[in-house]
Amino acid sequence: MRDVARAAGVSISTVANVLNNPAVVADATRTRVEEAMAAVGFVRSGPARQLRGLPSRLVGSVTLDQANPFYAELNRGIEDRLDEAGCLVLACSTDIQPDKELRILRLLEEQSPRGIIVTPTGENLEQFEAIARRGTPVVLLDAPRGALDLCAVAVDHVAGGRLAGEHLLGLGHRHIAFVSATWDVPPVRDRLEGLRRALGEAGAQMPVEVRMDQGDLYRGTEEAVLALLALDPSPSAVVCLNDVAALALVRALERRGLRVPADVSVVGYDDVPFAAHVQPALTTVRRPIRNLGRIAAELLLAESTPTHHHEEQVFRPKLVSRATTAPPSSLHSAASGRRPR
Amino acid sequence: MRDVARAAGVSISTVANVLNNPAVVADATRTRVEEAMAAVGFVRSGPARQLRGLPSRLVGSVTLDQANPFYAELNRGIEDRLDEAGCLVLACSTDIQPDKELRILRLLEEQSPRGIIVTPTGENLEQFEAIARRGTPVVLLDAPRGALDLCAVAVDHVAGGRLAGEHLLGLGHRHIAFVSATWDVPPVRDRLEGLRRALGEAGAQMPVEVRMDQGDLYRGTEEAVLALLALDPSPSAVVCLNDVAALALVRALERRGLRVPADVSVVGYDDVPFAAHVQPALTTVRRPIRNLGRIAAELLLAESTPTHHHEEQVFRPKLVSRATTAPPSSLHSAASGRRPR
DNA sequence: ATGAAAGCGCTAACAC
């Protein structure tokens, strides 16, 4: 700004005025200053403005893994809304490691961003309240607000799990397994809980949980399939924690000679973009991914309005029936205690 | 820092010393200051540090669309390398709109980030040199360095297109189409160019280009398939600009009763994570996506070393032969001028 | 309509 002022032969505050209050500046002066800005290649300093207390244009988005199709899509929703407000997304992945999450949150907080949208890795949600108290608004994603003094956008995963269960029950399945991951996270536990409730209320057998190592998608799914087949009675259907796992599982099942859905039904979760385009197309529990992101960004932006009250938006997922589910094979329904080979 | 100093009964510079030069501070004082920091809930101000000229911890990543599996994966590679250096990624999408790209670049530059990694939407690469001249290092991704005074990580897409062509020629295909998008971007043009060269050298018929509207994946692919079928001779194989398009095309082909690869072969591009897991698994031209991101981040970080020289890293893609390609059906090879119904 | 001056939170060079 000093350079611009000198080049235009005016004071620094006049330059400031053409920037922040152009109406107050004489037309001739303004033009001169604008030309000077172009000539000098002037770029306003965000950090300096922030130091003066103006709102930051940065928003943190902390997800479990931005490469995962679900979070990639979510971040895009966040970006779209923030872009409308002239803000930028800081995309971070925790890999479900609480210490990495902590480190990232600290780093983010140091940038004094406009706020942070976070998908927590664990149960310890107080740390987010602490961040908010220190002055950086936090909105929780995929975590219930509970008693917290924060905004949240949540999905009723218990209802989602129930939806998956009821769909399979309706098709006649009685032995249903749940494939989870080696790590644990409340949204996944809730899906299993919902499935449990659906099966319990129908008097069906409780779901067996098989954990799949997603670190090595290939070996992990092979082992999960073996574990599934080793069950007695072997399940006629399996609900997966998400679509990525479901797709991998379908392939592993097929490699072992089992047909989906003829021999085993599979239901995914999320309805990520590829779910409708794989073969067979995934039956899945849909949540409006991009919109989740938009709403989270919306709540975050609203935090800076004077009359703001914290708010929770809860989404109810829907079942999308496609081609990976069907009634159980005669083998399963005729002799449910028998294991097909 | 003032609050911390007061709480610890020391001066501000002592607080600064425990932060930046802890060795020089007496143990007792240091502990006292550290306790005060915890009590006050002290968070260092990034903006203030930057104002003092210290390196920023922010790096911009400007891609065509961060929700696209290719860029999601790329950003993860960038994030992984930056994380090691304590830096954060600002993930932006241009949607291939030059004006949006310009706006985002400006916004990014205002944050005075450590640098910007950009996948350009167009041919006008001088703007990036201008940004670099103004002090924000830029590394080009998926664009050739050319005569530019910038770092770049590029992929030899001409070689990639050629690979796809040679693979299909080797299987016996002579009539090959190329599916591009409604927009144009140099990396895609290069793939077509490579394909052209391969076919030309083999004396095969030049590829026909069919543009697919990716805005509406469903209708876009339907129309693309119709256009493909309307060709005379109808192609026995098609090369797609990327894996997302390839997957959609395979599905649309199947909906029209054509089998892949029995009736038509399809080759994708990129080898995104799902490519190996769809059915039939995509034959594709692979580039090391995550690594591309890592290297780009690496080059960017290296810009701040004193002895830095701009550098270009060129990657040569590889063909991954999977299940969407096979020799042409007898129909095609017997009567190449005839169109199957 | 334009300019002078203070201060945001921090760092670094220097004095004590």
Added chain:
DNA sequence: GTGTTAGCGCTTTCAT
């Protein structure tokens, strides 16, 4: 070992 001070680029109040 600890404190004093100047200044990074900007905004804003107040004077002219």
